Amino acid sequence: MTHPVHKFSSLARPVEPQYPTNLAVLILLPLIAISLFVWLVMNDSAMVEAGKTALLGMLAAFLAWALGREMDPDHNATGFIALGLTVLAVGLGYSLDLLSLAALLFAVRVINRTVGPPARLGDLVTLVLLCLGAAIVDNAWWMPLLGALALAIDEYFERSSLPQRLAIPALFAIGLITLFLGGYADFAALETLVRGWVVAVVVITVLVAINIPNTDEIHSKMDALDTPCDRRRVQIGMAMILMAGVASVLGGQASLTGALAIWAVLAASLAGRNITLEKSADD
Structure with missing residues (x-):
């Protein structure tokens, strides 16, 4: 479905909430930031540093999901698996x-x-x-x-x-x-x-x-x-x-x-084709 932004960009892909999988991502992203923040604070990170890492982790998760959608357009699961693996990497302390x-x-x-x-x-x-x-x-x-x-x-x-x-x-x-x-x-x-x-x-x-x-x-x-x-x-x-x-x-x-987020996408593509989620035309 065309979007007003496409008048200015041929690479931007807005996340349209009318698609269930896109709505799921919009819901997950703030939850990821909050969860990472709590996890980091519980593991003795300073509040400011934990907040910064949580926000960057949320962005990395979103980019990994989006790249997963490019890696495997017909299978939404690839993007979600990549998102999960990326969050795990950030939670384990890796800087992406x-x-x-x-x-x-x-x-x-x-x-x-x-x-x-x-x-x-x-x-x-x-x-x-x-x-x-x-x-x-x-x-x-x-x-x-x-x-x-x-x-x-x-x-x-x-x-x-x-x-x-x-x-x-x-x-x-x-x-x-x-x-x-x-x-x-x-x-x-x-x-x-x-x-x-x-x-x-x-x-x-x-x-x-x-x-x-x-x-x-x-x-x-x-x-x-x-x-x-x-x-x-x-x-x-x-x-x-x-x-x-x-x-x-x-x-x-x-x-x-x-580059763990990139490897997360590659690893996710190996499993994503075997998992069926509702199709989303946009990301």
């Missing part, structure tokens, strides 16, 4: 990279076109800024490269606007500049990886990689158009999420745990 998560969400929407129309100028500016923030704040130098790849893939499917074509080399340059000037080119951070985490990453990666080609035709319709999402685009969007998760390993253990 929100800018990387948001940048990935926008990059995937560029590819899979769950809204429908191509990215607008404001969308491209937002994506570039999010990728720049991810590279600088989260040290995720690979995110601008993935953003450039997402735009290039969309260009392959359908000739895009001049701003989008200009954004591709700009993002590529940001990624390379951050890689070399940030001192990450020696990949020394790989030495900090913990073996058990690497095993889990390998298992999830292999299973998701097997799952992607087996994706059925997509029944979910684009938000602003009355046509189903393109299966090939959605599959490539899934692969983009997987690439982001794998890329996080390049930053070492801190980067890997910072």
Whole structure:
């Protein structure tokens, strides 16, 4: 269903409460913030710090749910499982990279076109800024490269606007500049990886990689158009999420745990297809 915001953005997907699963998310988010706050205070966190973490945790949970909806448009359960796993990670004390998560969400929407129309100028500016923030704040130098790849893939499917074509080399340059000037080119951070985490990453990666080609035709319709999402685009969007998760390993253990919301989405996709919830056309 088209929304007034689609006049200005082709990547924004408002959460419409008339859909039961969307209403459930709107109810869950404040409960998540309150629960995290109480949990953190009970575990001796300062009130201000607990409040900040609870709010950031709520945002991470929402972004994980939204990314889960992009990973698996036909199965709402994937988003909810990702949301739950993300809340668990925050509750266990992990600090998540929100800018990387948001940048990935926008990059995937560029590819899979769950809204429908191509990215607008404001969308491209937002994506570039999010990728720049991810590279600088989260040290995720690979995110601008993935953003450039997402735009290039969309260009392959359908000739895009001049701003989008200009954004591709700009993002590529940001990624390379951050890689070399940030001192990450020696990949020394790989030495900090913990073996058990690497095993889990390998298992999830292999299973998701097997799952992607087996994706059925997509029944979910684009938000602003009355046509189903393109299966090939959605599959490539899934692969983009997987690439982001794998890329996080390049930053070492801190980067890997910072990307736990992305891994939550990937893990959730393995179970989400087997759980049926009421379908929601929007998120």
